[in-house]
Amino acid sequence: MEKIKLDNFSNEYPGRDFPEYASLSKSACSDIAQSIQEKFALANAIDGLTLVKALDALAKPCEAASHVGEDFDLSALLNACGIDAADVVYINWHRYDKIDRLKRCDLAGYFYDIWYPDVDDIDVFDDSLSWILSVRHDGYIKLLR
Amino acid sequence: MARQNYRNSSVACGPCVLAVPATISAGEALWITIGSGAIYTAVVAGVRELINVLNVNGADNAGDTKPPLSDYKDALDKVHDEVGKLPKGEDGKFGSPQVGDSKKGYRLDPPHDGAAQGDAESKHHFNWWDYTGGKRGKGGRSGDIPIGD
Numbered sequence: 001m002e003k004i005k006l007d008n009f010s011n012e013y014p015g016r017d018f019p020e021y022a023s024l025s026k027s028a029c030s031d032i033a034q035s036i037q038e039k040f041a042l043a044n045a046i047d048g049l050t051l052v053k054a055l056d057a058l059a060k061p062c063e064a065a066s067h068v069g070e071d072f073d074l075s076a077l078l079n080a081c082g083i084d085a086a087d088v089v090y091i092n093w094h095r096y097d098k099i100d101r102l103k104r105c106d107l108a109g110y111f112y113d114i115w116y117p118d119v120d121d122i123d124v125f126d127d128s129l130s131w132i133l134s135v136r137h138d139g140y141i142k143l144l145r
Numbered sequence: 146m147a148r149q150n151y152r153n154s155s156v157a158c159g160p161c162v163l164a165v166p167a168t169i170s171a172g173e174a175l176w177i178t179i180g181s182g183a184i185y186t187a188v189v190a191g192v193r194e195l196i197n198v199l200n201v202n203g204a205d206n207a208g209d210t211k212p213p214l215s216d217y218k219d220a221l222d223k224v225h226d227e228v229g230k231l232p233k234g235e236d237g238k239f240g241s242p243q244v245g246d247s248k249k250g251y252r253l254d255p256p257h258d259g260a261a262q263g264d265a266e267s268k269h270h271f272n273w274w275d276y277t278g279g280k281r282g283k284g285g286r287s288g289d290i291p292i293g294d
Contacts, residue, residue: 002247002248004247004248004276004277005280008276008279008280008283008284008285011279012279012280012283049239049240052238052239053239053240056239061259066259093238094238095238112280112281113280116247116274116276116280116281116285116287117274117281117287118272118273118274118287118288118289119247119250119252119272119274119276119287120247121237121238121239136257136259137272138257138260138264138266138272138289140257140259140260140266142259
């Protein structure tokens, strides 16, 4: 998690802790990247850039909601997509080399404190690796299953 | 254009200086210095596009669907008005050249699928952000600027 988000959160919500999260080690990120590569049969995606481009190409526009809006509710969207998401989810910030783990309810509840428009292109997934929900920097949503 | 090995060198092209790495691959960002220090970036999708970049100040720009350099420079001026000039940063997730960092910066992006026609995101564009004052709407600012609009 970028420090600016922790700083902005503490300034906006004095006395409240930022939602608990864990930044995965390089090794753990690498394991996830490899699992995703295998899960989606992307043997040629030998580096992170190729992997995220390949996943983006496979993903489809989310039919339940095209963009995040002011009242965006991640959990409701996942439900609408028929996804039984785990209580703990992951956020990929870059090329599956920067991944944070946190509670889904925290990501949903503080989405706009975590995803910043124009700068962040994120992917959200859980341990099942059976779905990846991507939110582009302009709020456009794609889903890969 | 005469065949010439531009790799691992700097190529002057009118007011531009294009830094060409030793190896070039699709999607790679090249850095161009304009005039006295304004930096702009170009993503090459292959040799043909690189040649177009090298020709960008010349008359032979046929077949290049990217906006002319002057439009990039105009858009970049607007970006600089928002966030100032910043050092080169880590490339974006999909390889787009990025300047600054997650606190304050900007990125040169190609058109995106799913963007509404006429929207900046549907064209070559810059995304910029300044979250040093808070998230957007709470002191933070961000936006997109189309190139050639």
